[in-house]
Amino acid sequence: MTEPRWPVAEFDPVRRLRVIAATTPGATIHERVLDAPLAAVWAVAADLEGELPFWLFPDVRSVRLTTTAAERSVAHVVGYSGLRARFDVVLQPGWCLMQSRFLLGGMAATPEDGSTRFAFLGSFRGPLRLLTPLTRPLNGPTGRRALTRFAHRVEQHRY
Amino acid sequence: MGPTPPRVDPGHLVGLVRRAQAADPMARSDLLELLIPSVRRWCGPIALEEDADATQETLIAVLRTLHQLREPAALFGWVRTIAVREAIRVAKQRPRPAELTELPTPGDPQLIVDVQDVLTRLSPEHRAILMLRDLEGLSEHHAAELLAVPVGTVKSRLARARRSFAKEWKT
Numbered sequence: 396m397t398e399p400r401w402p403v404a405e406f407d408p409v410r411r412l413r414v415i416a417a418t419t420p421g422a423t424i425h426e427r428v429l430d431a432p433l434a435a436v437w438a439v440a441a442d443l444e445g446e447l448p449f450w451l452f453p454d455v456r457s458v459r460l461t462t463t464a465a466e467r468s469v470a471h472v473v474g475y476s477g478l479r480a481r482f483d484v485v486l487q488p489g490w491c492l493m494q495s496r497f498l499l500g501g502m503a504a505t506p507e508d509g510s511t512r513f514a515f516l517g518s519f520r521g522p523l524r525l526l527t528p529l530t531r532p533l534n535g536p537t538g539r540r541a542l543t544r545f546a547h548r549v550e551q552h553r554y
Numbered sequence: 555m556g557p558t559p560p561r562v563d564p565g566h567l568v569g570l571v572r573r574a575q576a577a578d579p580m581a582r583s584d585l586l587e588l589l590i591p592s593v594r595r596w597c598g599p600i601a602l603e604e605d606a607d608a609t610q611e612t613l614i615a616v617l618r619t620l621h622q623l624r625e626p627a628a629l630f631g632w633v634r635t636i637a638v639r640e641a642i643r644v645a646k647q648r649p650r651p652a653e654l655t656e657l658p659t660p661g662d663p664q665l666i667v668d669v670q671d672v673l674t675r676l677s678p679e680h681r682a683i684l685m686l687r688d689l690e691g692l693s694e695h696h697a698a699e700l701l702a703v704p705v706g707t708v709k710s711r712l713a714r715a716r717r718s719f720a721k722e723w724k725t
Binding site for chain 1: 579580582583584586590593594595597598599601602605606608609610613614617618669670673685688689
């Protein structure tokens with residue numbers, strides 16, 4: 396006997412990142428629709444070692460990944476300022492979350508009308524959360540500039 | 555009767571919930587991954603076109619109130635209650651006329667042929683009862699408890715179902 400085919404709700408990685416943003420104190424999420432297919436966008440986003448230093452923040456000098464399990468890695472990030480941080484990383488198709496003692500970062504992407512919606516999230520953790528009110532005015536411009544750099548990287552790889 | 559959770563080691567689930575309750579972002583992300591398939595299944599039949607919003611609102615409500623969950627083993631039942639509540643709330647924000655006032659009985663041929671069409675003709679509350687009964691296999695008593703309505707209300711919504719539904723369907 397045939398079973399009824401019940402509708403299943405749509406839900407994409409960008410919405411999942413919005414959930415994290417809405418429930419993480421001080422988190423800021425930035426989104427942009429990029430005129431490129433998901434595969435092209437995620438190829439840049441998922442290349443943490445090769446691409447993050449070019450678009451995320453100007454201080455990021457290098458990222459070195461060590462795989463620890465399926466879809467799990469540890470990223471060692473070194474900044475020009477001398478800052479060093481160790482991030483636990485989850486990297487899946489369309490989804491990435493990075494967590495250090497003091498920072499949380501995330502990326503997500505989903506197809507949208509022939510283009511791709513890309514989102515990234517940033518937040519202070521632990522004692523650095525006290526900085527959140529001070530950096531809030533900078534979040535908008537900083538995030539928009541990072542998205543612009545990211546869009547340029549996607550374009551460079553496509554053409 | 556609790557919902558059937560995905561196969562997950564009970565010890566792992568307890569640890570995951572405890573770490574998520576302690577606001578560990580990685581644990582919260584892992585918990586979302588575990589919950590999303592079930593929440594999509596619960597929200598889809600109730601919220602219809604607002605399905606993605608209902609799923610998102612459910613997961614936000616879950617993480618915001620996770621500290622209230624005392625027994626991690628009860629996670630999926632607790633989340634299901636939130637999903638039904640949020641899906642009804644989101645669906646009501648964009649009301650559509652409900653043509654049917656009664657529910658089809660389990661196994662009704664029209665339900666099997668096109669459950670989507672049946673759902674679009676019911677109110678959000680009726681869709682919730684239908685989903686809980688036919689998809690989740692809940693008793694009338696349990697469905698009433700979950701929806702916080704008297705069991706008589708659920709029974710009355712189900713009682714004259716076949717006759718009324720068949721009549722509406724044929725017109």
